[in-house]
Amino acid sequence: MQPSVTLQWQDSFQCTWEALALTDAARLFLLSEKENRALQAPGFDEHLQAALNCYSFAIKVYIEMNQPVMAASLSLELGNALKEMNRPGEAIVHYQRAAELQTQQPIESLLSMGEMATCKILTRDYDGALAVLTEMQLMCQERGLQLPGTSTPVGAFLDIVAKCEISRVLLLMLLEPPPQKLLPEHAQTLERYAWESFDPHSQVTFLPENVFLLLQSVVMACQEKDIESLKSLQPELWPLLSAEQNHLLHLVVQERITPSGQGI
Numbered sequence: 526m527q528p529s530v531t532l533q534w535q536d537s538f539q540c541t542w543e544a545l546a547l548t549d550a551a552r553l554f555l556l557s558e559k560e561n562r563a564l565q566a567p568g569f570d571e572h573l574q575a576a577l578n579c580y581s582f583a584i585k586v587y588i589e590m591n592q593p594v595m596a597a598s599l600s601l602e603l604g605n606a607l608k609e610m611n612r613p614g615e616a617i618v619h620y621q622r623a624a625e626l627q628t629q630q631p632i633e634s635l636l637s638m639g640e641m642a643t644c645k646i647l648t649r650d651y652d653g654a655l656a657v658l659t660e661m662q663l664m665c666q667e668r669g670l671q672l673p674g675t676s677t678p679v680g681a682f683l684d685i686v687a688k689c690e691i692s693r694v695l696l697l698m699l700l701e702p703p704p705q706k707l708l709p710e711h712a713q714t715l716e717r718y719a720w721e722s723f724d725p726h727s728q729v730t731f732l733p734e735n736v737f738l739l740l741q742s743v744v745m746a747c748q749e750k751d752i753e754s755l756k757s758l759q760p761e762l763w764p765l766l767s768a769e770q771n772h773l774l775h776l777v778v779q780e781r782i783t784p785s786g787q788g789i
Contacts, residue, residue, distance in 0.1 A: 540586055540589070540590050541590070543583075543586055544583045544586040544587055544590070544595070547579045547580075547582050547583035547586065548579070548580075548583045548599065550575075550579045551575075551576045551577075551579035551580045551583060551603075552576075554572045554573070554575040554576035554579060555572070555573070555576040555606055557572040558570070558572035558573045558576060558610075559610070562610070573610075576603075576606075577603070580599055580600075580602075580603045583599055584596045584599050584600060584622075587599070588626075593626040593627070593628075593629070594626075594627075594630070596626050597622075597623045597626035597627045597630075597633070597637070598623075600619045600620070600622045600623035600626065600637075601619070601620070601623045601637060601640075603616075603619045604616040604617075604619035604620040604623065604637075604640060604644075605640075607619065608640070608643075608644060608647075613643075613644035613645075613647040613648050614644065614648045616640070616644050617641050617644045617645065617648075620637050620638070620640040620641040620644065621637075621638075621641055623637040624637035624638045624641065631664070632681050632682070632685075635661055635664060635665065635682075635685050636685075638657055638660070638661050639661065639685070639688075641657050642654045642657040642658050642661070642692070643769060645657060646769065646772075646773070651696055651699055651700055652700065654692075654696060655693060655696040655697070655700065655711075658689045658692050658693050658696070659689075659693060659708075659710055659711070661685065661689050662685075662686055662689040662690065662693065663710070665682045665683075665685050665686045665689070666686065683731065686731045687731045687732055688767070688770075690714070690731050690732060691732070691736070691740065691766065691770050692769070692770055692773060693711075693714060694714065694715075694718065694740055694743075694744065695743075695770060695773040695774055695777060696773060697711055697714070697715060698743065698744065698747045698777045699773060699776055699777050699780060701747075715744065718737075718740060718741045718744040718745075719744075735765070736762075736765050739758060739761055739762050739765070740762075742754070742758055743755065743758055743762070743774075743777070746758065747777065747781065750781065752778075752781050752782060755777070755778055755781055756778060759774060759775075759778055762774060
């Protein structure tokens with residue numbers, strides 16, 4: 526083996542060992558932080574800060590080794606831990622980093638972005654969540670559904686598009702942006718739910734017809750300020766939506782019953 530090749534192998538081995546050691550340390554610090562919280566012991570997040578530092582260094586090592594998949598997995602691990610610790614605002618940046626590192630894995634990148642949107646909803650950044658979900662849907666339509674030669678199942682992209690579509694419609698009903706502030710991509714979405722525009726044989730929709738029609742009724746009820754119709758639609762949609770989407774629908778109904786007057 527040539528000396529240069531030997532040195533490269535030794536450097537690679539050393540970097541791998543360093544990344545693994547940092548990851549182990551990060552997980553131990555994180556475990557200590559969770560134990561302190563379980564015991565309700567006073568503290569200043571020292572263990573959490575140490576864990577964040579170790580994770581950051583390990584991610585940096587993997588990036589320098591040109592191993593973005595490993596770096597992304599650690600970013601996701603950290604994001605999940607922070608979300609579990611009821612720190613969704615801090616988790617967002619790590620999910621975003623994971624998505625950026627997963628450019629060669631479109632489905633995984635979209636799932637990381639989905640976690641970002643969830644955290645933004647948890648922090649009541651509904652505008653931010655809408656922006657992320659809109660970006661996800663556009664990515665799916667541009668990259669996923671028009672790649673006949675790809676080995677990635679088209680169904681996975683379709684499933685993500687459908688979830689984004691439902692959440693985006695509910696967020697638009699929650700935010701109620703005035704027409705002059707409605708972005709073209711959001712206006713285009715809402716146009717699909719106008720009564721006069723629906724033709725089941727020609728309309729491009731990503732949802733099952735029953736879900737589409739119920740969502741269409743929600744949009745109409747919101748626009749007509751028909752609170753009773755909106756309340757009656759809620760139990761029909763409940764079994765068809767995810768927990769997060771049902772939470773958004775609940776917020777839409779509550780905002781119509783008792784308007785905050787401040788704009789969500």
